[in-house]
Amino acid sequence: xxxxxxxxxxxxxxxxxxxxxxxxxxxxxxxxxxxxxxxxxxxxxxxxxxxxxxxxxxxxxxxxxxxxxxxxxxxxxxxxxxxxxxxxxxxxxxxxxxxxxxxx
Numbered sequence: 001x002x003x004x005x006x007x008x009x010x011x012x013x014x015x016x017x018x019x020x021x022x023x024x025x026x027x028x029x030x031x032x033x034x035x036x037x038x039x040x041x042x043x044x045x046x047x048x049x050x051x052x053x054x055x056x057x058x059x060x061x062x063x064x065x066x067x068x069x070x071x072x073x074x075x076x077x078x079x080x081x082x083x084x085x086x087x088x089x090x091x092x093x094x095x096x097x098x099x100x101x102x103x104x
Contacts, residue, residue, distance in 0.1 A: 001027065005039075005042050005043070007103065008038075008042065008094070009034075009035075009038050009039075009042070010040055010096070011036075011090070011093075011094060012034050012094070013031065013034055015086075015089055015090040015093055015094075016030065016034045016086040016087070016089070016090050017030040017031055017034070017087060018030075019071050019082065019085060019086040020034075020071070020076075020086055022034050023071065023076050023077070023078075023079075023082040024071065024074060024076045026074070029071070029074050029076065032070065033067040033070050033083070033086070034063075034067070034070065034086075034090075036066065036067070036070060037062065037063040037066050038041055039062055040059075040062070041059040041060075041062065045058060045059035045062070046102075060087060060091060060095065063087050064080070064083045064084050065083075066082050067083040067086070067087065068080040068083035068084075071083060
């Protein structure tokens with residue numbers, strides 16, 4: 001399970017950090033946006049007593065909002081849209097990889 005998380009976390013960082021770098025001109029801001037939310041999305045949200053897809057929706061909304069707050073605190077313009085874009089990109093790419101390779 002930890003190996004699966006590490007693969008998913010690495011993939012998330014590879015996909016989201018360039019988006020956040022474009023928004024903020026800072027690799028630190030980009031890295032910590034996902035680093036703050038990914039462990040909670042991966043390890044905590046699955047413990048919720050709800051079905052899989054509603055849980056995924058809750059986790060993704062949490063990630064977008066939390067990362068947007070992080071971006072706003074760091075004075076990144078249009079934080080919600082950058083967060084939504086980064087998370088939509090990594091989520092969609094993750095689904096495609098999962099469906100085509102079985103990875104993550």
